[in-house]
Amino acid sequence: MRARIFRSQTERDEFLLNLKLTQCPHCKKVGTLNRHGALRGYDENNVRHKSIRARRVFCSNRNQAAGCGRTFSAWIADKVKRLFLSAEQLWTFLNEAAANGNKRKAFKKLNSSMSDSAPYRIWKRLQNAQSSIRTTLSTMCPPSKIDGSQPSNTPAESTLAHLIKAFTGHGLNPIAAFQLTLQAFFI
Numbered sequence: 001m002r003a004r005i006f007r008s009q010t011e012r013d014e015f016l017l018n019l020k021l022t023q024c025p026h027c028k029k030v031g032t033l034n035r036h037g038a039l040r041g042y043d044e045n046n047v048r049h050k051s052i053r054a055r056r057v058f059c060s061n062r063n064q065a066a067g068c069g070r071t072f073s074a075w076i077a078d079k080v081k082r083l084f085l086s087a088e089q090l091w092t093f094l095n096e097a098a099a100n101g102n103k104r105k106a107f108k109k110l111n112s113s114m115s116d117s118a119p120y121r122i123w124k125r126l127q128n129a130q131s132s133i134r135t136t137l138s139t140m141c142p143p144s145k146i147d148g149s150q151p152s153n154t155p156a157e158s159t160l161a162h163l164i165k166a167f168t169g170h171g172l173n174p175i176a177a178f179q180l181t182l183q184a185f186f187i
């Protein structure tokens with residue numbers, strides 16, 4: 001399923017209000033898009049109730065509508081797919097963990113309600129995504145040299161520094177800016 005990622009909830013709401021004037025990202029038809037419920041999940045700020053993580057949109061092929069029958073989801077840049085944490089919290093955690101090498105301790109600082117294994121799972125997701133993140137970033141700008149590019153820098157530190165370099169000045173944290181600019185999920 002494709003996703004559209006918006007800077008803010010306001011921008012997403014505006015998009016949803018104008019669906020009838022919007023081209024389907026799959027079949028390019030206009031006038032066939034409809035709201036189609038929400039993707040719900042638990043959120044760090046609302047752990048007791050499932051909250052809306054993304055809105056679904058359906059390109060209608062029902063009742064003789066000319067759409068393609070496919071769906072896509074409308075996200076906000078600060079949400080991270082399949083994760084409780086916001087992009088801002090994830091960014092804080094990754095920086096702490098990369099800097100001090102202690103994932104558990106870095107995670108504690110977030111005062112998160114997630115389980116003790118969460119920091120390791122999240123770190124694993126970063127590791128799995130890292131080579132594709134770096135490939136993407138290198139199409140935007142060359143990696144930055146941290147402290148004269150000392151060999152002691154870990155791959156994670158280099159990736160985070162590269163992110164900062166690529167996404168400074170977007171008014172968003174680098175993970176949200178990545179998701180918004182590239183219209184792709186960070187991890």
Ligand SMILES: [Zn+2]
Nearest residue numbers: 024027059068
């Ligand atoms: Zn369509």
